[in-house]
């Protein structure tokens with residue numbers, strides 16, 4: 380159903396979203412990945428569309444179907460995702476990085492299947508991937524709004540505060556993997572939301588109640604839309 384224009388707070392805005400895991404090939408039959416389902420990023424994409432935005436979703440491999448009316452770019456590795464984001468970032472008014480990007484990839488992808496050859500141990504040599512959110516934080520202009528996510532298992536506030544500041548985010552949505560109702564493969568989430576405060580050591584921190592991912596998507600976008608309106612006045 381189409382909503383009247385006054386209820387479309389993101390009308391006319393370009394929203395860029397990353398979602399899902401990445402896959403880093405090890406050999407022709409194996410890869411390194413993580414438990415991300417893409418649900419949070421896809422929920423944000425659908426919600427942004429419903430709020431009137433022009434939405435581009437850069438998605439790692441997930442089993443979700445492409446949301447109607449959203450431009451979906453399918454990628455596999457972190458470097459593919461980085462390329463796709465770099466091509467589109469400058470046109471985006473609002474960028475939300477919900478992807479669980481692999482931090483490391485195998486140094487070399489061998490062309491033939493790795494054989495056991497009677498070995499008991501093997502060493503994997505990994506090298507770091509580009510940090511897509513950090514790149515966006517370095518390159519964003521004053522009228523671009525940037526939202527990151529953070530997944531932590533300990534010291535959530537301190538770790539998330541560091542990410543907010545070091546990646547120059549307008550807002551950071553932090554999850555504790557160990558909180559019941561949060562984390563991978565559940566339909567609810569419990570998040571802590573951080574925004575820059577007076578100094579990098581003192582971000583504004585809000586604890587949001589447990590809610591469904593679709594409701595959380597709406598709250599996040601409403602918050603980002605409000606941030607844009609206060610920033611621009």
Ligand code: CTP
Pocket residue numbers: 397457476477478479480481482508509510511512513526527528529530531542
């Ligand atoms: N991110 C990214 N590119 C990467 C790694 C992370 O864009 N190579 C983004 C994620 O999409 C998320 C945010 O950075 O929005 C934080 O991701 P997270 O994995 O929690 O933090 P890292 O900075 O990778 O640090 P660590 O995994 O060591 O906690």
Ligand code: CA
Pocket residue numbers: 480481482
């Ligand atoms: Ca990481």
